[in-house]
Amino acid sequence: MPRRLLPVVLTGLTLALAACGSSGSSSSSSAPAATATTTASTATTAATTAAAPATAANGCRTVDAQAPVKKKSAKPTTKLPASAKAVVTLQTSCGEIQITLDAKDHPVTASSFASLVKSGFYDGLGVVRVVPGFVLQAGDPHGDGTGGASYQVVEPPGDNAAYRQGVVAMAKTGSDPAGASSSQFFIVTGADAGLPPEYAIAGRVTKGLDVAKAIGAIPPTNGQDGPPSQPVLIEKATLSVK
Numbered sequence: 467m468p469r470r471l472l473p474v475v476l477t478g479l480t481l482a483l484a485a486c487g488s489s490g491s492s493s494s495s496s497a498p499a500a501t502a503t504t505t506a507s508t509a510t511t512a513a514t515t516a517a518a519p520a521t522a523a524n525g526c527r528t529v530d531a532q533a534p535v536k537k538k539s540a541k542p543t544t545k546l547p548a549s550a551k552a553v554v555t556l557q558t559s560c561g562e563i564q565i566t567l568d569a570k571d572h573p574v575t576a577s578s579f580a581s582l583v584k585s586g587f588y589d590g591l592g593v594v595r596v597v598p599g600f601v602l603q604a605g606d607p608h609g610d611g612t613g614g615a616s617y618q619v620v621e622p623p624g625d626n627a628a629y630r631q632g633v634v635a636m637a638k639t640g641s642d643p644a645g646a647s648s649s650q651f652f653i654v655t656g657a658d659a660g661l662p663p664e665y666a667i668a669g670r671v672t673k674g675l676d677v678a679k680a681i682g683a684i685p686p687t688n689g690q691d692g693p694p695s696q697p698v699l700i701e702k703a704t705l706s707v708k
Contacts, residue, residue: 522696524680526560531697532592532609539615539649542581545573550707552576553672554583557702558593560681563653564673565634574621575636575647575666580705582615582649588703593681594650596694600659602682603637604700605650610693614648620666621645627663629654632671632678638664655682 520528546552546569556563567576582588588604594611595603606613622645629635633654636647644664653671655678671678686692 524560524684524696525677526680526684526696526698529559529697529699531693532590532594532699534609534613535590535607537587537591537607537615537649539582539585539587539617541617541619542577545569545577546580546707548573552580552669553706554579554669555704555706556588556674556700557704558677558681559697559699559701561677562674563671563677565669566672567669568667572621572623572667572669574619575645575668578619578647579636579651579668580707583703583705586703587615587649588700591700593694593698593700595652595692596682596684596686597691598683598685599656600682601652601654601656602678602694603650603652605637607649611650614650618642618646618648621647623663623665623667625663627665627667629659629661629665631655631657632675633659634668634670635661635665636668638666653678653682655679 522528546567548570550569552567552569554565554567556565567580569576582605587607591605591607592609593602593604594606594609595601603611620643622643623635631654634651635654637650637652638646638648645666647666647668651668652665681694681698684694684696684698687695
């Protein structure tokens with residue numbers, strides 16, 4: 467299966483990007499007591515460093531890439547109330563991202579997203595794709611951009627849908643109808659993704675946009691579009707509904 471954003475969009479993005487171009491200390495033998503103390507201190511520091519995950523300059527901790535996993539997913543049978551304030555918190559290896567779901571204007575998509583979060587579907591899944599200045603993509607149990615939940619919902623976003631920075635929408639294949647979604651989602655990290663109104667909208671990042679942008683800025687492994695060169699995991703996703 468192809469990656470879950472339309473190839474025609476990626477082709478245009480690749481051309482646009484290509485067009486931009488690029489204009490040791492040692493201890494004294496006369497102080498054995500001090501040497502022993504220094505050695506013990508060094509050993510303690512080394513043990514502490516080994517126990518704590520390394521953190522990169524972008525604030526992301528070093529984690530292993532996601533391995534393929536099996537996830538249970540049941541199609542939601544209820545919708546979030548239109549008046550509900552539903553907030554999803556993604557605890558990632560790069561920090562926290564909060565997404566406020568749009569239960570009023572996109573109840574089917576928002577309810578599906580909430581159901582997956584509530585079931586623990588997203589826990590342990592990685593970011594499968596980054597395109598700096600465009601999007602980051604996650605939510606695939608296969609870990610390679612080809613998988614999803616065991617069901618699909620369809621909710622066309624409307625002709626006026628805009629995919630500006632912070633918008634959380636659902637990824638789909640080119641053969642899927644407009645508004646189709648499973649579990650894979652993307653967060654727009656650029657100012658405006660410029661996508662056509664074909665991708666179901668789940669909500670918007672309302673806290674932690676800096677974290678999302680930092681993840682989206684990680685160089686892909688293959689240049690312009692692909693898995694992040696530094697693995698990123700959703701360690702825990704939680705839902706709050708008021």
